[in-house]
Amino acid sequence: MGFLGRTTAALSLLASIAAAKHYDVTVGKNGQLRFDPETLVAEIGDTITYNYFARNHSVTQSSFEKPCQPEAGGFFSGFVPTESPDVASRTTFTITVKDSKPIWVYCSQTNGNHCQSGMVHAINAPSQGNTFAKFKDLAAIAPTSTSPPDGLPVGGIRKLHVDVGLNGTLTYSPNNITELPRTVVSFSFNPRNHTVTQSSFDKPCFPLPNNSGFSSGFIATTQSPSGATFEIVIPDTKPIWFYCGQVNGNHCQAGMVGSINAPVVGNTLEAFIAKAKVAPPPSVIPPIAPLGGKVFVKGKEILKFNLNGGNAIDVDQILGIAPPPVTVSGTIYPPMGTGKPSTLVTVTRPNTATYTTKTETVTTKPYYTYGGEGEYKPTATATYSKGWGKGGDEACDEEGSGSGEWSGEWKSKSWEKGY
Numbered sequence: 001m002g003f004l005g006r007t008t009a010a011l012s013l014l015a016s017i018a019a020a021k022h023y024d025v026t027v028g029k030n031g032q033l034r035f036d037p038e039t040l041v042a043e044i045g046d047t048i049t050y051n052y053f054a055r056n057h058s059v060t061q062s063s064f065e066k067p068c069q070p071e072a073g074g075f076f077s078g079f080v081p082t083e084s085p086d087v088a089s090r091t092t093f094t095i096t097v098k099d100s101k102p103i104w105v106y107c108s109q110t111n112g113n114h115c116q117s118g119m120v121h122a123i124n125a126p127s128q129g130n131t132f133a134k135f136k137d138l139a140a141i142a143p144t145s146t147s148p149p150d151g152l153p154v155g156g157i158r159k160l161h162v163d164v165g166l167n168g169t170l171t172y173s174p175n176n177i178t179e180l181p182r183t184v185v186s187f188s189f190n191p192r193n194h195t196v197t198q199s200s201f202d203k204p205c206f207p208l209p210n211n212s213g214f215s216s217g218f219i220a221t222t223q224s225p226s227g228a229t230f231e232i233v234i235p236d237t238k239p240i241w242f243y244c245g246q247v248n249g250n251h252c253q254a255g256m257v258g259s260i261n262a263p264v265v266g267n268t269l270e271a272f273i274a275k276a277k278v279a280p281p282p283s284v285i286p287p288i289a290p291l292g293g294k295v296f297v298k299g300k301e302i303l304k305f306n307l308n309g310g311n312a313i314d315v316d317q318i319l320g321i322a323p324p325p326v327t328v329s330g331t332i333y334p335p336m337g338t339g340k341p342s343t344l345v346t347v348t349r350p351n352t353a354t355y356t357t358k359t360e361t362v363t364t365k366p367y368y369t370y371g372g373e374g375e376y377k378p379t380a381t382a383t384y385s386k387g388w389g390k391g392g393d394e395a396c397d398e399e400g401s402g403s404g405e406w407s408g409e410w411k412s413k414s415w416e417k418g419y
């Protein structure tokens, strides 16, 4: 038995030019009041991402002279409360090095005097004169720390990472987001075919009027993670409600909804989920995408959605990832030579949302008959179209075709399309 794969149109991505370097720094890992590494040497254009651990730290720029006070015009991440000492918060803060001057940093948490306890950090600290060691000594005797008064991130990118449909589940993780205004919420898409669309509390599975809310559009992928993200910026402290508008499987009604800064009483996320459950299908999303945010595939912004009327993309197609082929095998009986019709054919086709395979036994129509002389290798072609598996298996929403081949001593005049 053999098979022929199908081809997929492949779009090539421009390789991005990696000039700038990227560094990761941990903030308070394993319960320590410490940045790791404490010091860094970085060049203009390099980026540094701060990864937070329990309990509730900040990354705040100071001057050398006043280690535990914010410097005017400096960066501030805002506080990042988180539970785990060894699993980083989903919230990160990233700065870009803008010049070659030393950058002095501290944690402004006063509960426990983090800065005075040595929770300081420096980029491009001189090795003589105003050294990092001296900065730390100054911090130890510094008066009580302060933070920028509005408490909001500035001078860098505060980003919350949310997984969409992780492990094939109809979920956003987390779905109950509490975040500061100005924070970028980055939704990372996993298989299958989901959206992140803004709704109102009252109509959970329906977009805001006049395309005034955000919508990622349908983002289909078989890869986990796919490299596809949808990013929005939280504008203010008002509650934000969102849902997945996939009708195939009624994702919204199945609980694939979430909130940003939902009230803890009254219109809570739990109340929203309950409303979504009884929202009349089908869900709707705006006809164009992306709206109110940006879609990236492996860092490249997708400005325009061209497929399916402008609100859907197939990430595999963008990345040139070919689906696995359809394979066909068969039990053909009664045996050759009897002149009787075939009865069974087994098709293994990709369950395209995850690329696991699915085997299907098809009882064919009686179109195969033995009719004459000569050796023949029967072949069969399987085609499947969008929507295949509807009902039982909403995961499959691609189309394609493949063919399989039996070899053998069978004698036949014709083997036509099998199913």
Ligand SMILES: *[C@@H]1O[C@H](CO)[C@@H](O)[C@H](O)[C@H]1NC(C)=O
Pocket: 056, 079, 080, 081, 109, 110, 111
């Ligand atoms: C984190 O610390 C800041 C500053 O002390 C405080 O305002 C905020 O309430 C804390 N957040 C949590 C969740 O404890």
Ligand SMILES: *[C@@H]1O[C@H](CO)[C@@H](O)[C@H](O)[C@H]1NC(C)=O
Pocket: 166, 167, 169, 171, 173
């Ligand atoms: C996804 O699977 C991983 C590994 O199997 C597991 O640790 C994680 O909790 C799962 N997440 C969800 C949202 O199901």
Ligand SMILES: *[C@@H]1O[C@H](CO)[C@@H](O)[C@H](O)[C@H]1NC(C)=O
Pocket: 174, 176, 177, 178
């Ligand atoms: C979100 O839900 C998780 C799990 O149910 C819970 O542990 C966490 O406290 C909730 N967070 C917020 C901000 O409500």
Ligand SMILES: *[C@@H]1O[C@H](CO)[C@@H](O)[C@H](O)[C@H]1NC(C)=O
Pocket: 209, 210
């Ligand atoms: C939507 O746009 C129409 C036409 O511009 C306008 O009449 C209507 O009031 C808008 N609706 C909302 C809810 O903003």
Ligand SMILES: *[C@@H]1O[C@H](CO)[C@@H](O)[C@H](O)[C@H]1NC(C)=O
Pocket: 193, 218, 219, 220, 246, 247, 248, 308, 312, 313, 314, 386, 397, 398
């Ligand atoms: C994703 O789902 C939408 C809505 O059901 C559909 O129009 C689109 O074709 C799907 N994309 C893929 C690649 O299956």
